[in-house]
Amino acid sequence: VRIGELAERSGASVRALRYYEEQGLLSPQRTASGQRIYDEAAVDRVRLLRRLYAAGLSSSTIAAVLPCVDAPSAAVTARTLTTMREQYARIEQQIVELMTTRDQLAYLIDAAAAHERELLASA
């Protein structure tokens, strides 16, 4: 599959796909003229990359974790294991903070909506 189709199917932009490759996270084949050719597995791979980016991991951290995804039973160093555990803890913390923010926002919305109903009632 070519870059445009992969973009559509994975949810990433064409620009992002080229960037991921630049970061060593994707290694497509090339046609004779230089166009990138991806295999089917690239779709899931890119979705994973996007999830990890969205969770706040950097390109280099993702690069460090990927071998563990590709070969779970291979050379996963203790260092990588530590990194993954750190990220896990960070994400959990992030979830808690997001829930707090969400609740605070809900409170603001309720207050504003109540005020709007008052305005309507007085009209």
Add this chain to the structure above:
Amino acid sequence: VRIGELAERSGASVRALRYYEEQGLLSPQRTASGQRIYDEAAVDRVRLLRRLYAAGLSSSTIAAVLPCVDAPSAAVTARTLTTMREQYARIEQQIVELMTTRDQLAYLIDAAAAHERELLASA
């Protein structure tokens, strides 16, 4: 309070505080010589700003929402209310995705840890 103390108490960096001001989210007084002077309320204000940034809101979106925080019963436009509801939905979605990523990471960690135990056992 001066900028250094506010930074320490709010968790933001001095650089970030100046940036927030640049974005119109903070309006400290100034001494005759030009130093920024914040009131006590600025501490909570900055903590709120940081939570909103961490939840993925942009400076301009935060600026749009702030009046609603400062004067809940005042000029909260329908437009602002819509923005807040959009952000609420986005954050909820983000929480779900983070939980998925967290679980996926946990799975990887377990697999890698299991493999490590095998190595130890065979030694």
Add this chain to the structure above:
DNA sequence: GACACTATGACGACGCGTCATTGTTC
């Protein structure tokens, strides 16, 4: 040969970190 797709390169945006330089406070 037209038209969509792709390639590379460069610049821009956002939310700051960081450094250099100069002035302020105590």
Add this chain to the structure above:
DNA sequence: TGAACAATGACGCGTCGTCATAGTGT
């Protein structure tokens, strides 16, 4: 009179968006 703090300005970073320009596929 130091020593810590603050001010402004500028550049850098990561993750792309966006545009320009040129080649490719059908």
